Amino acid sequence: MELWFSDYHTEHVKVSVKVEKQLFGEQTDYQRIDVFESKEFGRFLSSDGSIVFSEQDEFVYDEMIVHVPMAVHPHVRKVLVIGGGDGGVARELSYYDEIEEIDVVEPDEVFVEVCKKFFPDNACGLDDPRVKVYNADGLRFLRTKNDMYDLIINDAIDPLGHTAGLFTKEFYGNCFRALKEDGIMVYQHGSPFYDEDEESCRLMHRKASHSFPISRVYQAHIPTCSSGYWLFGFASKKYHPLVDLDAARWKKRGIKTWYYTTNLHKGAFMLPKYVEDMLEEEERAKA
Helix, strand or coil: CCEEEEEECCCCCEEEEEEEEEEEEEECCCCEEEEEEECCCEEEEEECCEEEEECCCHHHHHHHHHHHHHCCCCCCCEEEEEECCCCHHHHHHCCCCCCCEEEEECCCHHHHHHHHHHCHHHHHHHHCCCEEEECCCHHHHHCCCCCCEEEEEEECCCCCCCCHHHHCHHHHHHHHHHEEEEEEEEEEEECCCCHHHHHHHHHHHHHHHHHCCEEEEEEEECCCCHHHEEEEEEEECCCCCCCCCCHHHHHHCCCCCCCCCHHHHHHHCCCCHHHHHHHHHHHHCCC
């Protein structure tokens, strides 16, 4: 008998992956976590029935959410990762020797342990001595932080699920206060392709663009994400993602990547017309 995992992108669209076997399944206090083995994507993890990442394509997401801001900000010393319990973001950050502290705030302890067991190539990032993991609510954690971080990465999963508080106007305001005077925040922006996803994309950009003086959006192709097309948000107090990109400095680091390049960095901010129109409409809208 064949076993297929179906990820419903909308009520009328689903993407199915043939599964060799299920490795884990549990309902935690926060979400339903399942881990599957497949031939095409290797192991992949789902949360509440939606694929979060797979062994075959996680590098795209983790590289783009880390290296884009790191190639722009000239002196990152302290980083906050909200979510990030799989360790992939921390792994990419660990390649930067100048970073002194990496705080990872992941409320679901089971999620962290599952990733350590089944995705060690990601979870190894949490073993870096500069990493400190806090099992706490990200929004509550941020409320007490002021002028502390050079970079905040919102790696939360879902603007509608248990991490919904990380996509509110309060959250963006708290991020602004927690950042230093030249700080950058990056966050996953979702997919703009399907109508039912468009509204959350719009709301995120409206909140970010009204909270930060510089707010831009960039893109990547990630096969297991909704429609295979994913957006990221770049919000900054000072640095522009293209004007302040220091390609020569980043290349000197010699970081091995599979997706990110400084040329791709520039191209990622060149968006389709329908996405540009959507973002510009929200920038003009009232906060």
